[in-house]
Amino acid sequence: MPVEDPNDLERVDREIHINELKRQAEELTGGEMVSGESDDMPPEMAEQFWEQVVEYERAPLTTDFAKLEERGVVMTPPEELDDGAVHAKLWEVINALAEMRVFLHFTNHMSDRELYERLWGDALRGERPDLPFSPDGAWHYDFMTGSDEDIDASMKYYADEEERRDWMRQFPDYNMPDHEDPPYDRDMNLPGAGPAE
Numbered sequence: 458m459p460v461e462d463p464n465d466l467e468r469v470d471r472e473i474h475i476n477e478l479k480r481q482a483e484e485l486t487g488g489e490m491v492s493g494e495s496d497d498m499p500p501e502m503a504e505q506f507w508e509q510v511v512e513y514e515r516a517p518l519t520t521d522f523a524k525l526e527e528r529g530v531v532m533t534p535p536e537e538l539d540d541g542a543v544h545a546k547l548w549e550v551i552n553a554l555a556e557m558r559v560f561l562h563f564t565n566h567m568s569d570r571e572l573y574e575r576l577w578g579d580a581l582r583g584e585r586p587d588l589p590f591s592p593d594g595a596w597h598y599d600f601m602t603g604s605d606e607d608i609d610a611s612m613k614y615y616a617d618e619e620e621r622r623d624w625m626r627q628f629p630d631y632n633m634p635d636h637e638d639p640p641y642d643r644d645m646n647l648p649g650a651g652p653a654e
Contacts, residue, residue, distance in 0.1 A: 471501070471504055513588065514586075516586035517587050518584040518585065518586060518587065519584065519586075519587035520581060520582050520584055520585070521554065521559055521581040521596070522577075522581040522582050524557060524587075525550065525553055525554070525557075525581065528553055528556075530549060530550060532581075533546060534577065535570060535573050535577055535578075538573075540569070543570045543573050544569045546573060547572060547573045547576075550573070551648065552648065554648075557590075558590070558592070558596065559595070560595060560596070560598070560649065561598045561647055562597060562598065562600065562601075562644070562647075563601050563610075563611070563615060564641070564643050564644055564647070565639030565640070565641045565642060565643055565644050566615075566639045566641070567600070568640075568641065569643075572600075572643075576598075580598055580600075601615070609634055612624060612631075612634055613634040613635070613636060614637060614639040615639070616636075
């Protein structure tokens with residue numbers, strides 16, 4: 458009687474598990490195609506990828522606004538804060554978000570008040586899956602969202618000359634603003650997305 462190779466059994470079990478995870482992901486997404494797995498991905502990584510997809514799709518929804526309040530951060534309406542208090546509250550929020558592995562990018566075109574108003578008003582209120590904390594995971598708020606206002610800010614303050622030329626090649630009717638240095642210098646002091654301590 459032939460002895461079965463345990464490595465082969467492990468491979469078959471993993472393939473069965475991956476196929477089951479793919480089926481669950483398809484059910485959870487309503488049949489929408491989930492991409493991200495490459496053909497040459499090792500089976501162990503493919504299994505981990507599909508486990509994360511299923512976990513993401515099954516997770517209840519929350520907002521970072523709610524998660525901040527759960528941590529004891531009082532989200533004071535901006536109109537109730539003077540400029541000094543806005544500055545302090547903004548950095549309290551930035552640092553609390555960083556502890557949650559949530560990071561901000563491209564903020565130098567906004568004053569402290571403008572950034573806090575944007576965080577308080579809509580940015581932190583978007584729903585996202587409430588996943589367990591992972592020191593390797595991170596969420597990012599990139600304030601270049603694609604709105605006309607953000608595109609103008611991106612081209613004016615952040616894009617280099619090559620990016621500006623590429624944009625004009627793609628959108629020749631765009632009214633390109635003159636380049637200016639951003640009026641604020643906050644981004645270099647924002648917490649980064651390195652490994653959690």
